[in-house]
Amino acid sequence: MTNEHTPDKWQVRRLLRALPWTTVVWIILAVGLLSGIDFAAHYYKLPPEEVSILRILVVALAGLRVIHNIEGALARHRSHRLEQMVRSGQAYQLAWQDSVTGIYLIRLLLYAGLALIVIVVVGGTFSGVLVGGTMLSVVLGVAGQSFFGNFFGGLAVALFKPFDVGDHVQIVAWQFPMMPETYPHQLRAQGYRGVVRDINLFYSELRLDDGQLFRVPNGVVITGGLIRSLPNDWARIVFRFDVAVPAHVGDTMGKLEEAARRQFRPRPEEPVPPPDSPEADGKHGAAPPFGWDPPVVLIADISLTAVSFEVRASVPQRLRDHAKADFFADILPIVYPAKPT
Template sequence: MNENKNSGDKKNNTFKKVLYYVIGIIAILLFVYTVLYAVSLYSKNLPKGSFSIIEAVILVIFGILVIKLIQNLFVKIVHNYLSEDKLGLLKFLFNVTAYFILFLLIFSSLGIDVTNILLGATFLGIVFGLASQTILSNLLSGFAILFAKPFKIGDRITIVTWQWGLLMSTYQHETMKPGYTGVIKDINILFTTIREDSGFIMKAPNNILMQSMITNYANTNKRLVRIRFELDKTIDFKTFKEEFNNYLLTQVLIEKTPLPTIRIVDLSLTSYFVAVEAFTPSIFEDPVRDLVLSYVLKVVAKKQSETVNKPPAEADKVNSLIATDNNNKLKEKEGKK
C-alpha cells in the first residue's frame, strides 16, 4: 500500500515539475515577443542596424535559456527509462538540432540569407537519410517506444513478428505463440535488450519491435495456462476429474475464479487425452505445468502399482491349477518307474 502511495506521489511530483517547465518556457517566449515588439516600436529612433543587433542579442540570451529549459524538461520525462550514456547521446542530438535552429534565427535577424544554408542542410539530410535509412528507422522507433511505453525495463514480454520465424510446437504441447519471450533489460534509441527465458541476451532493433505484436505480462494479474496429457483407459476419468479438481482448488498457484476446467479432448484405442485449463496469478506457466504433470505422474504410478500387485484373474487361477495337476501326474509316473 505504501509502495503504491509513494509511486503515486513520485508521478504527481514529476507531473508538477513538467508543468512548471512548460509554463516557464511559455512565459519566456511571451516575454521575448513583448520585448522585441517594444523595441520595434522605437526602432526608427535607433541607429541603422541597431534593431537587428538587439534582436540577435535577445535571441542568443533567451534562446539558450529556452534550450536549457526544454532539455531539462526532456530529461525529466525520459531519465527513468534510459541509462546515463544513452541519455547523454540524446542530449547531444537535441543540442545539435536546437542550436542549429537558433543560429538560423540569429542569422535571419541580422539580415543574412539562410536559404543557401537550408538548401545545403536539406541536401545533406537527404543523402544521410538514404545512406542510413535503417538506422533512422531504429532511431525514430526508439523515440516512439520511449514515449508510447508499450513496455518498460523489468517487464516480461513475448514478441511475435514475421521477420523472425519460429517453428510451432507440436504434441505434447498445445499450439503456442511463435514468439520470443524474455525480460526487458535496457531500452535505448536503437536497440532494446531482452534476456530470454533461455538465459541468452537478445538485442532487438526498435523498428522490428514497432512492427511486432507484443504481449506484456506485467499488465495483467493472471494468465491462462493450458496443459494436455495422455491417460490410460483403465483410469476412470470421472474419479480422476473429481479428485484432480479438488487438488487444484487447494493450490496457491491456481485461481479460484474462474474455476479450472478438466475435459477429454481426444481418444485412442488404449488411452484418452485430457486438457486442463486454469488461470494463475504467476506470469510464468512452467510452475503450473509442473504442478499438473507431477500430480498426473503420481496417478499413473499408483495405477501401475495396483496393476502389478493385483491378484490373478480366474482364468489365471484355472491355468495355475491345471499346471499343478500336470506336474503331480508326472511325479507319480516317475515314482512308479
C-alpha cells in the first residue's frame, strides 16, 4: 500500500501531465536553433567565440523556461496539498519533494544540470569554458556579497531546516522596520508572520496572515530570528483596555471574569495540552509546550476617570488574531450597558 504523502508513479504521472505544453515547444525550439547555428557557423565560417555565445544564449533561455515550467508544476501540486492541510487544521506529513530540503535540492539540481548542458553544448573546449567563465564572473561581480549571502543562506535553511513548508512562522530581523508600541506598554517582536509556501535558491516565500505574498532573501532568514508555531499550540496573550469608572467596580470585574472564562475555554476539539513529540524541538531535553491556563482579569491601573483592566489568557495559535476582537464583542454590553429609555 502506498502512503498518501509519499510520491508514487501516479503522482509522477500527474506532475508530468501538469507540465505546460510549452515545455516541449521550448525543447524543440532550442534543438532547431542549435542546428541552425551549426549550419550558419559552417556555411558562413563564423568565429568559434561568437558561436559559443549564441549556443549559450539559446540553451540558457530554453533551459530557464523549462525549469520555470517544472517549478510551476511542482508549486501547483504543493499548493493543493498545503490548502488541504490549512483547511483541515491538522498536522500534515509533507512528501520529500514538498519539504524545504526537497524544494531547494530539486532547484539546485535543475540549475546545475542546466550549467552542465551549457558546457556540453559549447563543446567543453577551453574557449567555450572561457566565455562561460567570463560571463559568470561578470554576473557574480555585479551581484557581489548579496548573491553569495542569499545562496548560502538558502543552503543552510535546506540543510538545518529551521522551518518547513506549511509551518506558521514569524521572521524577526534587523533589516525590518521597527514600530514600537505606545499602548499597552509592552515589548513585542516586530516581524512578518505567515505560512511558509516556498523556498528557492535565493528567496523564501510566505503567505502572510493578511493574505499577501512576502518574499524574503534567504540571507535575512538565516541571520534573523524565527518564531515557529504549530496551529494547535497554545499561545499566551495579554492585552489591556480602559473602562470609564463604573458604579460598581466589583460587579464589573466579576462580569469580565465570567466573560473571559466563557471566551477563553478550550473547545472539545482542542487537546490540552497540545500533543507534541520531544523531537519537534530537538532531542536534548526540550521544554514541554505551553498548555492551557485559566484566564485572569486584573486591575492594571486606575485614575479618576477610568479603570485599566488587563486580561491574560491562553488561546490556540491559529486563533490569537481573533481572540481579542471576540472578547471585546462579548463584553460590550458589560462595559457599555444600554441606558433605560
